[in-house]
Amino acid sequence: MNKTWLVAKETYRREVKNWSFLLMIFMPFIVLLVSFFFGMSSSSAFDNNTKIGIVSKNEGIAQSLKKTEDFDIFKTKAKAVKANQDGDIDGYVVVENTNAQLSATYYGTDKMDNDIKTELIRVLNTHQQALNLRNAKLSQQQLHSLSQKIKFTEKTNTKKLAASDEKGLKTATFWIMIFVLYFLVQTYSTIMAQDIASEKGTKIMEMIFSSMPGGNYFDGKVLGIFLEIITQLLIYAVMFSGFYYLAPHIDGVKDAFAQIKPAIDQVLGQIISWGLVFVVLGLILYIVYAAVCGAIVTKAEDANKAVQPLVYLTLLGFFSSLSLSNNPDSLFAMIMSYVPFLSSFLMPLRLIKGNATNLEASISMVILLAFLVGSIWWIRKIYPSLILQTDDNGIWKNMKRALQGIKE
Amino acid sequence: MLQVENLNKSFGNKQVLFDINFNADNGKILGLIGKNGSGKTTLFHSILKFVKYQGTITIDGHSFSSNDYDSVGYLPEERSLMPKLTVLEQVSFLASLKGMKKDDVKRDLQDWMKKLEVKGELTDKIKSLSKGNQQKIQLIATLIHHPNLIILDEPFSGLDPVNVEIIKNVILQEKHRGATILFSDHAMSNVEELCDDVVMINNGHIVLNGNVNDVRNNFGLTRLFIRTDLNLDDVKKLPGVENAILQNNGIYKLWLSQASYGEEIFNTLSNGEYLRTFDQEPPTLDEIFKMKAGEINE
Numbered sequence: 001m002n003k004t005w006l007v008a009k010e011t012y013r014r015e016v017k018n019w020s021f022l023l024m025i026f027m028p029f030i031v032l033l034v035s036f037f038f039g040m041s042s043s044s045a046f047d048n049n050t051k052i053g054i055v056s057k058n059e060g061i062a063q064s065l066k067k068t069e070d071f072d073i074f075k076t077k078a079k080a081v082k083a084n085q086d087g088d089i090d091g092y093v094v095v096e097n098t099n100a101q102l103s104a105t106y107y108g109t110d111k112m113d114n115d116i117k118t119e120l121i122r123v124l125n126t127h128q129q130a131l132n133l134r135n136a137k138l139s140q141q142q143l144h145s146l147s148q149k150i151k152f153t154e155k156t157n158t159k160k161l162a163a164s165d166e167k168g169l170k171t172a173t174f175w176i177m178i179f180v181l182y183f184l185v186q187t188y189s190t191i192m193a194q195d196i197a198s199e200k201g202t203k204i205m206e207m208i209f210s211s212m213p214g215g216n217y218f219d220g221k222v223l224g225i226f227l228e229i230i231t232q233l234l235i236y237a238v239m240f241s242g243f244y245y246l247a248p249h250i251d252g253v254k255d256a257f258a259q260i261k262p263a264i265d266q267v268l269g270q271i272i273s274w275g276l277v278f279v280v281l282g283l284i285l286y287i288v289y290a291a292v293c294g295a296i297v298t299k300a301e302d303a304n305k306a307v308q309p310l311v312y313l314t315l316l317g318f319f320s321s322l323s324l325s326n327n328p329d330s331l332f333a334m335i336m337s338y339v340p341f342l343s344s345f346l347m348p349l350r351l352i353k354g355n356a357t358n359l360e361a362s363i364s365m366v367i368l369l370a371f372l373v374g375s376i377w378w379i380r381k382i383y384p385s386l387i388l389q390t391d392d393n394g395i396w397k398n399m400k401r402a403l404q405g406i407k408e
Numbered sequence: 409m410l411q412v413e414n415l416n417k418s419f420g421n422k423q424v425l426f427d428i429n430f431n432a433d434n435g436k437i438l439g440l441i442g443k444n445g446s447g448k449t450t451l452f453h454s455i456l457k458f459v460k461y462q463g464t465i466t467i468d469g470h471s472f473s474s475n476d477y478d479s480v481g482y483l484p485e486e487r488s489l490m491p492k493l494t495v496l497e498q499v500s501f502l503a504s505l506k507g508m509k510k511d512d513v514k515r516d517l518q519d520w521m522k523k524l525e526v527k528g529e530l531t532d533k534i535k536s537l538s539k540g541n542q543q544k545i546q547l548i549a550t551l552i553h554h555p556n557l558i559i560l561d562e563p564f565s566g567l568d569p570v571n572v573e574i575i576k577n578v579i580l581q582e583k584h585r586g587a588t589i590l591f592s593d594h595a596m597s598n599v600e601e602l603c604d605d606v607v608m609i610n611n612g613h614i615v616l617n618g619n620v621n622d623v624r625n626n627f628g629l630t631r632l633f634i635r636t637d638l639n640l641d642d643v644k645k646l647p648g649v650e651n652a653i654l655q656n657n658g659i660y661k662l663w664l665s666q667a668s669y670g671e672e673i674f675n676t677l678s679n680g681e682y683l684r685t686f687d688q689e690p691p692t693l694d695e696i697f698k699m700k701a702g703e704i705n706e
Contacts, residue, residue, distance in 0.1 A: 003505055007505075010501050014492075199490075202488040202489070203484040203485070203486040203487065203488045204484075204488055204489055204490060206453075206456075207482060207484060207502055207549065207550070208502070208505060209456070209458055210456050210477070210480055210481075210559075211477050211478075211480075211506055212477055212505055213474065214458075385459075388453070388458055388459075
């Protein structure tokens, strides 16, 4: 098996088998679920326990209300009062029929829950309606006329999106991609740097470099981390697909989902774009340089410090695109949209705002690609020298020695 | 066979190796000895192409290339493995980089662990093993793929005498298999015991190079070990004696200015009588090393 692939596999296996990876993947969902259940439990704390007694001689009403868990049926008021005193129910409603007029009186210490009250009134209204119809003594035809229901037909407008809507969707897609780039760089640049720094402290690297060229080992490390990133994105994609296909069948979610589905479909349709090219190339560039940051330090605990310049660059890119979103034709945005590291944030912004042509995007991409290829070529050369230096000379001296290592 | 010709290496303006020349033959052990910082590890790094250098290093007549990685086994000076991996995972990973299949590693690893008397299981985490056993696992990872060229940088450091013997036996087995072995050690006794050839480096220069016995014999039989009733002062007055000490075992060790004085001393002491101990030897590598290192420093 190819040695670079073996290193990638080992790096990937070690990272993914780690608990912190699973935690990183599922933590956002755990937080969401926990907050959801907290919200649910606090809002429905009374719902779950609230039970209202119904005292009614009307079997129809009793049967209708019995179907829900919110009501207990009592034949006499005395039994309801006792149940209320024993704490089995939170209150009770006495339903009476006086001359075809239903009346309901609630007895309790707290106000009746609104949902329960709505349900009770709905059921009582249905029965009152039936009583009214019976008392009116209508003919079949009159009954038929009164039972007419409205005809409701839903016709959706499939016309092409307006230019402003399309621009809005492109902007939304851009922000999603930029946020994903920002999130992935922030997360994985540290992981990459720490992984390499922790290995650097061990002499096992000499054994590894006696088995394969250091440059190939570097390729394997970067590839392994990219497999980890792809795994994370795939897990999210699978979860999103599951939600996408199940949501229309889940009560309580389907209505809300139906409203946002067209927007989701259109955002997904916009993913394949210039922005994606810049984001992917930018991510590779950041991860490759994170590997250098990890290789420069001599102690694993210094990896976070070493990777700070990259973190600041991402912050600069992210906040520049935020602050320049209304001013993409500024000189700063124009120049920086050609500068690797920042072009991944600013060129897609300029494209969306109609401030850059495809030709300009192509030029920026070629610059980014050339810089990336050049960087990888250079880093592959200095990587073994950086890794084999275990003297704590400081970052710049280490870098200088690594550069000397290439020349000699 | 490993050939090193006119090897020079500098870091910036500082030259650390000067015109290094030596050969290491197949089926032989070459000991590389020198003080700390004398350039031994840099020499190993040059052979393995970790660093760039001036000069020529060839393995079986060709320069070290990517095809040679699988036929080299290197044990670095300091020991360290990946602590969270199991023994099998660690050795499998390193051996797979040498082209071994996982099934072969699993089969051979158990034999190696028995041979080196490693106390642990394949499924044990590296961090759960003692330092000595970790060291043995690292040696196994160096040798399991049957390399033709074996480079061992201080393989005995930190090991107790029992484990040193176990590893010495393994090194000798590898020699008999036909491997070319280079190893460095501070304990000259190990070098004398194991090595066919020796290269002595001091401050980046080779100060001695050749067959171990030849090197020693070239210094003449100037060490004399005798058991006598004479006291130390009288022993020092014997002909040709430069210095003498009484060792703990009751035997005097004498430094002679010339080997030929041995016969004269023998005749003086024995006077036709039986002598329990009379042994004339060349200086040890340790003594030669100290002399040579001293000469260079002077």
